Amino acid sequence: MAKELQGTEGRVFEEYLSEDDIKGIVSEVAQRITADYEGRNPLFICVLNGAYIYAADLYRAIPIRSEITFVRLKSYEGTSTTGHVELVTPLREDIKGRDVVLIEDIVDTGTTMHYFKQMLCEMGAKSVAVTAFLFKPEALLYPDAEPEYVGKSIPRKFVLGYGLDYDGYGRNIPAVYALKD
Ligand code: IMP
Numbered sequence: 001m002a003k004e005l006q007g008t009e010g011r012v013f014e015e016y017l018s019e020d021d022i023k024g025i026v027s028e029v030a031q032r033i034t035a036d037y038e039g040r041n042p043l044f045i046c047v048l049n050g051a052y053i054y055a056a057d058l059y060r061a062i063p064i065r066s067e068i069t070f071v072r073l074k075s076y077e078g079t080s081t082t083g084h085v086e087l088v089t090p091l092r093e094d095i096k097g098r099d100v101v102l103i104e105d106i107v108d109t110g111t112t113m114h115y116f117k118q119m120l121c122e123m124g125a126k127s128v129a130v131t132a133f134l135f136k137p138e139a140l141l142y143p144d145a146e147p148e149y150v151g152k153s154i155p156r157k158f159v160l161g162y163g164l165d166y167d168g169y170g171r172n173i174p175a176v177y178a179l180k181d
Contacts, residue, residue, distance in 0.1 A: 005177050007166060013177035017152070022162060022176065025151040026054070029131055030061035032149055033101065037064060042099045044068040045091075045120075047112070050105030053163035053171070054133040054151075058103065069093050075112055085115035096124035101149075105163050106134040110145025117144065134159065134176075154178075 003015040017025070046055035048070055059068055072088040100120055107113055107130070117128045131149035138156050140146060160166040161173035170177075 003175075003177075004180075005173070007179075012180045013160060014180050015175055016154075016157070016159060016178040017162075017176040019174050022057075022174075025133070026057045027061055029133075029149050029151050030058055033058075033131065034062050034064055037062075037066065037099065037101070039064075040099045042066045042101050043093060043095060044101050044103055046070045046103045047105075047116070048072045048089075049171070050163045050165065051103045051133070054105055055103045058131070067093065073112060073116060075115075085112055085119065087119075091123075095120060097126050100125045100128045102128065102130045104130060104132040104147070106136070106159070107132040107145060107147050108136050108139045110140045110142040113145040113147070114142035133162070134164075 005013040007013055044055070044059060044066060046052060046068060049072070052070075055068070069091065070089070071091060074086045074088050075084060076086065102113065102116065104113060113130050117130070120128045129149065130145070130147040131151075132147040133151040135147055135150045135153045136156050137146075137153050158166070158179040159176050160170035161176045163171050164176070165171045
């Protein structure tokens with residue numbers, strides 16, 4: 001029987017990816033990134049809060065010369081065409097001419113990655129690629145936000161665990177659980 005978790009208001013989550021599944025996924029993505037970025041001194045940018053656990057596992061499995069930094073982003077509904085995403089914590093690293101790899105927990109509509117990639121290109125990055133542990137292709141609104149390095153594509157389900165939260169909770173669950181229909 002599938003492992004289940006009880007959420008608030010009668011919601012039930014069932015195990016979707018086990019810890020072993022996650023290990024396999026992370027190791028595959030790490031190998032692809034290692035092969036593509038060897039000798040390029042990439043700068044990894046982990047998008048907090050959700051991606052910190054994926055970033056910790058992924059980064060330790062990429063044995064190349066590189067740096068990692070962390071940002072917090074705030075998304076907002078704006079009327080400005082350049083807006084929608086704002087840096088809550090400033091980026092101290094000079095990204096001019098750098099190959100940047102963004103580490104995201106999940107790409108859903110792609111709004112966050114679309115605007116953040118645009119911002120980094122305007123700041124002078126040489127290239128910007130995205131790795132997302134999970135990707136919901138059916139929800140994507142911005143084609144340029146499709147991650148180059150996807151751990152696993154999933155249907156439009158709400159998921160939690162492995163850094164992903166449900167109203168702030170559940171990030172510490174080592175496996176990924178999906179909301180049952
Ligand atoms: P996007 O800008 O629509 O792609 O949304 C990306 C952000 O939404 C992620 O970084 C998550 O914080 C959050 N998110 C989207 N789907 C889920 C989910 O199923 N579980 C938890 N957080 C999610």
